[in-house]
Amino acid sequence: MTTLSIIKADTGGFVGHSAVHPDLLATAQEAVRRAVGDGLLLDAHVASCGDDVSLIMTHEHGADSERVHSFAWDTFQQTTEVAKRLGLYGAGQDLLSDAFSGNLKGMGPGYAELEFTERPSEPVICFLADKTEPGAWNLALYKMFADPFNTAGLVIDEKMHAGFRFEVYDLFEEKRITFDCPEELYDMLMFIGAPARYVVHAVQSRNLTEQAAATSTQRLSLIAGKYVGKDDPVMIVRCQSGLPAVGEVLEPFSFPYTVGGAMRGSHHAPLLPVSIPDAHTARFDGPPRVVALGFQVTDGRLVGPRDMFADPSFDSARQQANTAMDYLRRHGPFEPHRLPLEDLEYTTMRALEARIAQRWQPMPEVATSLAR
Ligand code: 13P
Ligand code: 13P
Ligand code: MG
Ligand code: MG
Ligand code: MG
Ligand code: MG
Structure with missing residues (x-):
């Protein structure tokens, strides 16, 4: 192994x-x-x-x-x-x-760790992201392993047709569950659509009983009990021969969906797929970035990496991400650009509440206001 x-x-x-x-x-x-x-x-x-x-x-x-x-x-x-x-x-x-x-x-x-017996050819992609959180992989993993509009193999590859098993962690309660897809897709989406709390930790092929994907699932903010930076996540995905093809694994990132974690770990912004030389954040400490390093694992050797997003076919995603960033930035301190109060990594709320606690008055009765 x-x-x-x-x-x-x-x-x-x-x-x-x-x-x-x-x-x-x-x-x-x-x-x-x-x-x-x-x-x-x-x-x-x-x-x-x-x-x-x-x-x-x-x-x-x-x-x-x-x-x-x-x-x-x-x-x-x-x-x-x-x-x-x-x-x-x-x-x-x-x-x-x-x-x-x-x-x-x-x-x-x-x-993120994945154990396997090497197949005759073992293509893997290592994804690294900054300015976001482990749940940022949820949407991408759903598309790779459960969405036939993303992954043709779910429909036309005999070895993939039985679907995939997702292991989901509840980071708040520290418990886990598995969902068998496609049957339990709708149940699973209820949870993984809330990526600040529910995170896909692993994906397994139901036909091959091979583990296909693994993510990092630590939440630094919960570990430390205070803000210490977002837990910028990583992910490993194995490809081909009964698992999604390389192009099916990359395809979800052609849509720069928005993720939590930009600026002070407290804002939503689009996930920008970039080449390795562009894997540095700038605008508003973002936008959050993802790089994809492709390897062939051969007798334990990492043959690679290939810089998978260094490709003009992701230019349109990058353009959309910049447009989405312009749009979200104009919200300034308003949600949904700023994260909901409970997910903020930085907050003045507790001190503020204490300082102005005495100034809050009950709202007037509706009848009283109308009577005036
Ligand atoms: P090749 O015929 O180039 O091996 O491609 C097979 C495939 O599945 C590409 O998505
Ligand atoms: P890092 O988690 O990447 O250190 O980012 C911290 C931050 O809040 C930047 O605005
Ligand atoms: Mg970071
Ligand atoms: Mg940092
Ligand atoms: Mg960090
Ligand atoms: Mg971070």
């Missing part, structure tokens, strides 16, 4: 929350080079989207491996040291715990 793990963290932004400094990437690259040399990892690639560093790694230790997670933790400690020396913004932002114990659950870094 091969395990593909993406473990990511924001350990300091250059400049502000916009990108990762090259020295952090070099530090992480040196760390993974040594881990491959030591035999801990089969192969690895360091990538970034916005201010988040992702370690894309293959190994044979399974998901939640103490050795792999602690290696990632140590690497992020090293990049944090570099970020501190350079005075980068929010050095160590996502490292919420003082010491590593067992695995990264609840410690701040996000991770």
Whole structure:
């Protein structure tokens, strides 16, 4: 069995929350080079989207491996040291715990992991996003694995026709459920249409009983009990041979749907699919961005990456995203650009409520007002 793990963290932004400094990437690259040399990892690639560093790694230790997670933790400690020396913004932002114990659950870094027996050819796509949250993958995963208008294979591929099983997490109650699609599509949409709370964690082929997709599902805000930056998510999707074709996996991003997480983790904005050189945020600390790194996994080697959104066929999505950004920005501090009160990562509401509590008066009776 091969395990593909993406473990990511924001350990300091250059400049502000916009990108990762090259020295952090070099530090992480040196760390993974040594881990491959030591035999801990089969192969690895360091990538970034916005201010988040992702370690894309293959190994044979399974998901939640103490050795792999602690290696990632140590690497992020090293990049944090570099970020501190350079005075980068929010050095160590996502490292919420003082010491590593067992695995990264609840410690701040996000991770998506997928274990599989390599097929004769194993195409995978690693998606990295910044300025959004794990539920941002819900709409895309629904389209890839459940919408025949997106994925032709659901209709015309014998191996896909039975559909897919979605595992959904309720991040508020910390519980999970599975939905078998297509039969339970409408039930599932009731939940995953609320992506701040319900997040697709994994997708499995019902015919092949192969896991097809995995996402990172940490909510930093809940972990820390206060604002510490949005938990910018990552996702792994396996493609072809009974799973959606590469083009079916990319297709959902041709619609730049709006996601939560822009500016101070508190605004809705369109998800902009970009090439790797464009994976830095700018306007209103956004728009939220997604990059897609394609690999062929061969005997544990990561052959790639191919920069999948570096393609003119996504120009129209980018244009639409910019138009949608203009439109949403004009709402300023009004919803639905600003997130609903309960989802704000920054708020003055508690202090404000305390300060003006005495000034609230009961509303006048309707009858009284009319009588005047
Ligand atoms: P090829 O014939 O190029 O392998 O393509 C098959 C396919 O499924 C493309 O979507
Ligand atoms: P990050 O989660 O990417 O650090 O973004 C924080 C933010 O609120 C930027 O406006
Ligand atoms: Mg940041
Ligand atoms: Mg970020
Ligand atoms: Mg972050
Ligand atoms: Mg964020």
